[in-house]
Structures are given as C-alpha cells and as structure tokens.
Amino acid sequence: MKITILGAAGGEVTGSAYLVQTQSASVLVDCGLFQGGQRADELNRPPLPPDGQLDAVLITHGHLDHTGRLPLLAKAGYTGPVFATPATIEMSALILRDSAHIQSADIERVNRKRERAGEPPLEPLYTSAHAEAIIQQFKPVPYQQAVSVAPGLQAIWTEAGHMLGSASIQLLVDDGGKTKRVVFSGDLGPRNAPILKDYEPFRQADLVFLESTYGDRDHQPFGETVEEFFSIVQTAVGARGKILVPTFAVGRAQLLMTLLSQMFRRQLVPPFPIFLDSPMAIAATEIYRHHHELFDEEMLRYVAQKPVRADLQTLKLCATAEDSKKINDQPGPCLVMAGAGMCNAGRILHHLKANLWKPETHVVIVGYQSDDSLGRRLVNGEKLVSIFGEKIAVKAQVHTLGGFSAHAGQTDLLAWFNVIAPSQPRVALTHGENPQREILAKLIEQRYNLKPQLPELHEVIEL
Ligand SMILES: [Zn+2]
Numbered sequence: 001m002k003i004t005i006l007g008a009a010g011g012e013v014t015g016s017a018y019l020v021q022t023q024s025a026s027v028l029v030d031c032g033l034f035q036g037g038q039r040a041d042e043l044n045r046p047p048l049p050p051d052g053q054l055d056a057v058l059i060t061h062g063h064l065d066h067t068g069r070l071p072l073l074a075k076a077g078y079t080g081p082v083f084a085t086p087a088t089i090e091m092s093a094l095i096l097r098d099s100a101h102i103q104s105a106d107i108e109r110v111n112r113k114r115e116r117a118g119e120p121p122l123e124p125l126y127t128s129a130h131a132e133a134i135i136q137q138f139k140p141v142p143y144q145q146a147v148s149v150a151p152g153l154q155a156i157w158t159e160a161g162h163m164l165g166s167a168s169i170q171l172l173v174d175d176g177g178k179t180k181r182v183v184f185s186g187d188l189g190p191r192n193a194p195i196l197k198d199y200e201p202f203r204q205a206d207l208v209f210l211e212s213t214y215g216d217r218d219h220q221p222f223g224e225t226v227e228e229f230f231s232i233v234q235t236a237v238g239a240r241g242k243i244l245v246p247t248f249a250v251g252r253a254q255l256l257m258t259l260l261s262q263m264f265r266r267q268l269v270p271p272f273p274i275f276l277d278s279p280m281a282i283a284a285t286e287i288y289r290h291h292h293e294l295f296d297e298e299m300l301r302y303v304a305q306k307p308v309r310a311d312l313q314t315l316k317l318c319a320t321a322e323d324s325k326k327i328n329d330q331p332g333p334c335l336v337m338a339g340a341g342m343c344n345a346g347r348i349l350h351h352l353k354a355n356l357w358k359p360e361t362h363v364v365i366v367g368y369q370s371d372d373s374l375g376r377r378l379v380n381g382e383k384l385v386s387i388f389g390e391k392i393a394v395k396a397q398v399h400t401l402g403g404f405s406a407h408a409g410q411t412d413l414l415a416w417f418n419v420i421a422p423s424q425p426r427v428a429l430t431h432g433e434n435p436q437r438e439i440l441a442k443l444i445e446q447r448y449n450l451k452p453q454l455p456e457l458h459e460v461i462e463l
Pocket residue numbers: 061063066162187
C-alpha cells in the first residue's frame with residue numbers, strides 16, 4: 001500500500017488530506033482546504049488519485065482545513081460515501097455551506113473589478129450546489145467500532161477531544177491475509193479541557209501520522225487562563241466597559257458561554273448583557289446542545305444541575321445584520337462575541353472600529369492570530385490600526401489568553417503517542433510548522449528510539 005500526503009505537510013498546517021491506495025481500493029483520509037498563503041489557490045485542487053477512482057472518504061473532524069476541499073470532489077464527479085461521526089457531519093454541513101458562500105461572495109467582488117477592467121469573469125472554487133451535493137454523501141459512523149469503508153479496508157474512529165465529533169482514525173488494511181494498521185491522529189485536543197471528553201489513543205499501528213501544531217511547547221495552564229478571563233470580566237463589568245471577543249464560531253464560542261454561565265451560577269459577577277453576534281456560532285451552539293453524549297462527566301453533571309442557558313438569561317443571539325448593528329447602541333457593561341476569530345473580516349470589525357479608541361473597552365484575544373491579521377497587530381500592542389480604511393487609535397486594553405487552544409500542547413501530544421509507541425510504529429509528523437515538528441521529532445527519537453519522518457507535500461510513504 002502507499003499513502004500520498006496531499007496537504008498539511010512540508011511545514012503547512014492547512015489542507016489536510018491523505019490518499020491511501022491498496023491493491024483493492026483508494027480512499028482519502030480528510031479533504032481539507034489550504035487557507036492563506038500565496039499558494040493556496042493553486043493547491044486547492046481535488047485530491048483524487050491519477051485514475052480518478054476513489055472508493056471512499058474518511059473525515060476526522062469538521063474544521064475547514066480538514067473538510068474544505070470536499071465540494072471539489074463533488075464538482076469532479078465523485079458520488080461515493082464520506083464517512084464521519086454524526087456530530088462531524090452536522091459541523092461539516094454548517095462549515096461547508098459557509099465556505100461555499102464565502103467562495104461565491106469573494107469571487108463576485110473580484111469579478112466586479114475584472115468587469116470594470118474589461119477582463120473575463122472567474123469561476124468560484126466551488127458553489128453551494130457542490131457543497132449541498134457532498135453533504136448528501138455523508139454516512140454516519142459510530143465511535144469505537146470497525147466500519148467497512150471499502151474493499152479490504154476497515155476503519156475505527158475514536159475520540160480526539162479537539163472539537164465536537166472529532167476523531168482519530170485507525171485504518172485496518174487487509175494485506176494478503178495480514179492486517180496492517182495505519183493511524184491518523186487528526187487534530188488532538190488538550191486533556192482536561194471542559195465540555196468535551198479527552199482523547200482516546202489507539203494502541204497499535206504500523207504507521208502513525210501525528211499532528212504537531214504545538215509540538216514545541218505547552219499552553220498556559222487552562223485553570224490559570226480561566227482565572228485570568230474571570231478577572232478581566234470582573235474588572236470590565238465593574239468599570240461598565242465593553243468586552244469584545246473575536247471568536248471562531250465553533251468551539252471557543254461555546255467554551256466562553258460555558259465559562260460565563262459558571263460566573264453567573266457562582267455569582268462571581270452580576271448578570272450583564274452578552275451578545276453572540278454570529279449566525280454560524282448560533283448554529284454551532286445548537287449542534288452542541290443536542291450532542292450531550294459527547295460531553296465529559298463534569299459537563300454532564302453541570303448541565304444536569306441546570307442547563308447552561310438557564311444561567312445565560314442575558315444572552316442575546318444576533319442572527320441578522322440589524323441585530324448586530326443594534327449592539328452599537330448598547331451601553332456597557334456588555335460582552336460581544338463575534339467573528340472572524342483573527343479580526344481579518346466579519347462583524348467583529350464593526351465593533352472594533354466603534355470601540356477600540358475608548359479606554360474602557362477590553363479586547364480579549366482567545367485564539368491563534370496569523371502574522372498578517374489585525375488580531376496580531378492588536379496582540380503586538382500597535383497603537384494605531386486601520387479598519388475599513390479609517391485610522392483608529394487603540395486605547396482599549398488588549399488581553400491575550402493563550403490557554404484556550406483546541407490543540408494539545410507538547411505534553412499532551414506525547415502522552416497520546418506514549419500509548420501507541422510500544423507497538424513500534426513508523427512515525428510521520430504532519431500538520432505543524434517545521435520548527436514545531438522538528439522539536440517534537442527530536443523528543444520522540446530520544447524517548448522511544450523511533451525516528452519520525454517529516455514528510456513534504458506530495459511525498460509518498462510505502463508500507
Ligand atoms: Zn481542527
């Protein structure tokens with residue numbers, strides 16, 4: 001069998017896709033979109049085998065960098081199954097519809113310019129019709145059970161603790177009567193984070209692909225980060241300020257709502273208005289609400305005592321642009337969660353423009369900020385930024401909370417690997433920038449006497 005690495009390799013963290021080809025079948029594990037960077041446009045092609053024959057697609061979790069090229073498969077004529085856990089199917093549907101919408105909107109903007117320049121229009125990468133087509137091809141799989149996915153190929157999904165429905169996948173390949181095992185970690189979450197269960201590592205592999213996003217370091221401890229968040233909220237509410245949280249729609253928004261519910265339940269702060277200003281975050285929260293079976297025991301006890309929403313009587317869901325604009329008239333104290341998470345687009349820009357220049361405003365950065373984003377400039381402490389072409393003074397207090405990551409830090413990556421290491425697998429580190437995966441590789445070599453490969457994009461691993 002051979003495995004061609006078609007994304008999240010060579011120091012890339014986006015575009016996850018592995019093409020597995022055996023004597024009897026070809027399957028893809030993940031089908032992610034390349035995001036950002038100069039080469040994204042040219043790299044975003046359907047990750048199909050040269051003969052175009054694909055038997056199945058297996059998805060680890062719903063994030064766009066693991067699912068975003070799926071509509072390209074539909075566009076290329078693929079009509080086979082896409083296997084994923086039920087929650088991943090719902091999350092993927094939400095995320096792919098949004099992605100198709102963004103692709104169309106972006107290309108419309110480009111085409112208006114091209115029309116004025118007398119140039120022919122460009123096609124979007126894919127449309128809503130392609131997204132809807134592939135969404136119909138999803139097939140639900142249970143956790144912890146071998147599922148037959150293609151001739152001679154079975155797969156087992158286990159909890160990855162990274163987002164609702166996330167999984168690691170073990171592929172069982174019938175190789176002339178002998179079973180070979182290939183494990184894909186997918187994105188792994190931190191242990192002991194609230195809401196979701198912790199990851200469940202596999203014990204056996206001939207080859208393991210391990211993500212290495214934070215292979216070089218650990219995050220700030222979660223408990224400390226929570227205390228810091230509580231104290232920011234208390235200070236801001238005491239001073240009647242506005243708290244702006246640029247947030248990704250899935251994961252972080254639900255975590256913050258849970259923490260705010262804890263603050264109200266424990267009476268750490270009097271109830272004050274909270275705005276969830278993102279249609280996608282509202283939809284993602286609904287998906288969380290009917291997947292309690294994926295919650296950890298602590299969260300199950302917490303919601304059994306009282307539903308989170310019973311604490312959040314002051315939460316307003318802002319679905320429309322009108323709802324969003326009305327937040328402008330809301331005096332402090334209040335807290336606004338809005339996208340985009342890196343402040344490079346979306347409703348958060350309007351809130352930042354209206355409030356960054358006020359000293360009583362607090363901006364809380366809870367996620368990764370890429371180098372070229374407005375979020376990174378705020379983190380770096382720039383005192384003057386440009387939003388919608390207007391200069392805005394940054395008088396607000398900007399807080400960066402490093403401990404709310406949805407990714408396992410170095411210690412948790414190694415703890416996951418420690419369980420599979422005794423089976424003496426070959427190891428390939430993917431989904432990490434090069435400095436991060438080199439540090440992790442060195443540690444694995446020292447501790448387990450295994451020499452991890454650091455594959456490049458399009459590299460082929462034969463087993
Ligand atoms: Zn992810």
